[in-house]
Amino acid sequence: MQLKPLLKGRFQPHWQASHDLIVRVIESCITELRLLREGEALMRQGEQLRDLVLVPSGRIAMGHTAMNGRRFQLGPLECDCQLFGEMEFFTGYRCQLDIIAEEPLEVARIDGQQLELALLAHPRLALFFASAIAIDYQDTVDIFTCRMLYPISYNIAYDLYHSHCQDNPVSGFSKGYQEAERFGTTDRVYRRAVKELIDKGLVERGEDGLRIRDLAGLKAFLEQP
Secondary structure: OEOOOOOOOOOHHHHHHHHHHHHHHHHHOEEEEEEEOOOOEEEOOOOOOOOEEEEEEEEEEEEEEOOOOOEEEEEEEEEEEEEEOHHHHHHOOOOOOEEEEOOOEEEEEEOHHHHHHHHHHOHHHHHHHHHHHHHHHHHHHHHHHHHHHOOHHHHHHHHHHHHHOOOOOOOOOOOHHHHHHHOOOOHHHHHHHHHHHHHOOOEEEEOOEEEEOOHHHHHHHHHOO
16 A cells, blocks of 8 residues: 555545644654665565565565466556555465565565554544555456456556556566566467567557557557457
8 A cells, every 4th residue: 555645535535634644653653764675575475474564665566476386476566655564464364475676675664563553542544544455455456357357468458558548556577477477377378469469550569668559459459348
């Protein structure tokens, strides 16, 4: 979740007015500042978490590895006061994702015990967490349902279109095998899906990776039944 005024949801006006209180309470629970190297983990899949981590700025990547060895990458995220471990804080479950620094980061560790006491002392803060988690949950479910229910070529086109619209919560990787993992498939299947979109004249390869060649055609491709 993001430690920022919520820009959508039922309680949006309330959180914009109460944001200073929320930040003040969260900052009072910070017990350590750390510098992470590129490639270092903020959190590991399967780890039992005691604390939360706040990333003021910088780029991280999130992924999950199944027992059969297959890996799903949710994608890189450019952090802007991003808080990690909040779901595990409430559920007590083990961490579900590897969260890796894509560049050197300064992060803050938030003591879970202190945060628990702060939530009891400031019940409005618990409502903020509930609102922010609910928004993140639905955004994440949108990504997963698209991945499961549509072909790889559709998901690649969908991802490019929403990156163009600047409303994509995550970005892409520079390496092909990581992009394949981001769409829950193998490098070979990913390349075949990309070729399909190129052959249709919808996308093309640029210096920074795939880019839209025919925006109207891509939009029509996404809207077809």
